[in-house]
Amino acid sequence: MSEEDGLDDWAAAMAEQADSEAEDGAEDGVQTAELDEFTDDAPISAEEKRKLDTILDIPVTISMEVGRSQISIRNLLQLNQGSVVELDRVAGEPLDVLVNGTLIAHGEVVVVNDKFGIRLTDVISQIERIKKLR
Numbered sequence: 001m002s003e004e005d006g007l008d009d010w011a012a013a014m015a016e017q018a019d020s021e022a023e024d025g026a027e028d029g030v031q032t033a034e035l036d037e038f039t040d041d042a043p044i045s046a047e048e049k050r051k052l053d054t055i056l057d058i059p060v061t062i063s064m065e066v067g068r069s070q071i072s073i074r075n076l077l078q079l080n081q082g083s084v085v086e087l088d089r090v091a092g093e094p095l096d097v098l099v100n101g102t103l104i105a106h107g108e109v110v111v112v113n114d115k116f117g118i119r120l121t122d123v124i125s126q127i128e129r130i131k132k133l134r
Helices: 003-028 046-056 073-077 126-133
Strands: 062-065 095-099 102-112 115-123
Touching: 095 115, 102 126
Parallel strands: none
Antiparallel strands: 062 095, 095 102, 102 115
């Protein structure tokens, strides 16, 4: 199920509830509140811009995780140059992109001007990121 399908189901359920409340609302004294819809192009006030500017300069640590492995301290101490540590990922599987330890995306390694980079292939939705914070 895609996120869009989930939103369509949600909208259908809300419409059904509104219809039900419209039929029953006069009997129990409940009134439906009219709410304005949010738009992305709404201008922000100077105070909101100042608050946003405050958090935009907070440094965060972004890291890319190729994979993980658990080994004993005994095996860790035996590692030498040339040792190979097996990871829990299959070759070609996307890397995890973490910000302050929280997964935000998946991506693949690219080389740009002789430097490694990552091309984001799947960004975790804001809703899912917020759920993980709780």
